[in-house]
Amino acid sequence: MMVFSVIKPLYVLSGFMVGMLVGQTGVGGGSLMTPLLVLLFGIHPATAVGTDLLYAAATKTAGTLIHGMHGTVDWRITGRLAAGSIPASLLTLATLALFNPQHRATAHFISEMLGAVLILTAIALLLRNWIFAAGMTRFSSLDERRRTRLTIALGAVLGVLVSITSVGAGAIGVVVLVMLYPRRRIATIVGSDIAHAVPLTLVGGIGYWIVGSVDWLLLISLLCGSIPGIAIGSTLSAHIPDAVLRPILAATLLVVGALVL
Secondary structure (H helix, E strand, O other): OHHHHOOOHHHHHHHHHHHHHHHHHOOOOHHHHHHHHHHOOOOOHHHHHHHHHHHHHHHHHHHHHHHHHOOOOOHHHHHHHHHHHHHHHHHHHHHHHHOOOOOHHHHHHHHHHHHHHHHHHHHHHHOHHHHHHHHHHHHOOOOHHHHHHHHHHHHHHHHHHHHHHOOOOOHHHHHHHHHHOOOOOHHHHHHHHHHHHHHHHHHHHHHHHHOOOOOHHHHHHHHHHHHHHHHHHHHHOOOOOHHHHHHHHHHHHHHHHHHHO
16 A cells, blocks of 8 residues: 555656557657656656666566467567577676766766667658668578577667667667568567567666666556556557657657757
């Protein structure tokens, strides 16, 4: 009872709104939640990232279960991504711990990286169809060994980005995976990417928790709002064209990324 008595309605509302957008667009909550916590609520960047990583681990676990039931997870792709991302995440977290995530210089570095990755995510959303077409032409003839190596390398890049900013596993990861695996269904690419994000965000969140950069009451408040928000947003997504939502979301991320920078 004491936990629920200190849950803040504004955090619940924020979780609900972000959950709605995630359900409608499929873009990871980190792209929306972390800058919201930093800019609107004044949460320290390291605490915002650490809390959002555990938030993402919880929400993406539910998404993985759904995709798993529908058979839209390619566990080979997920394993290849994790083979690169988990070691990269651990190394990144160890480096951040050496410089103290709560230190002003480290907070500034996290904010700069967050702004840059948000802008990169926005560009990936805006140019997604063009990137798909160009990539499929270039990578369709890859042999399996090179495809595996590139997937592991992608995982390593995502491991660094997600561990520093909590952003990148969604829009950026899916765009590159579609290029590397042009014969896979989009639903399978998305499901595999979501499944990979579970261990990555969990490892990252635990790392921030160890150094004291997780706000547990904030996390509970966000989850209380986001779970129903994702359910409603997923239902509404069938009625709102992607061609309308994607440019709006991309423009929002560009603005927010610029503000964070």
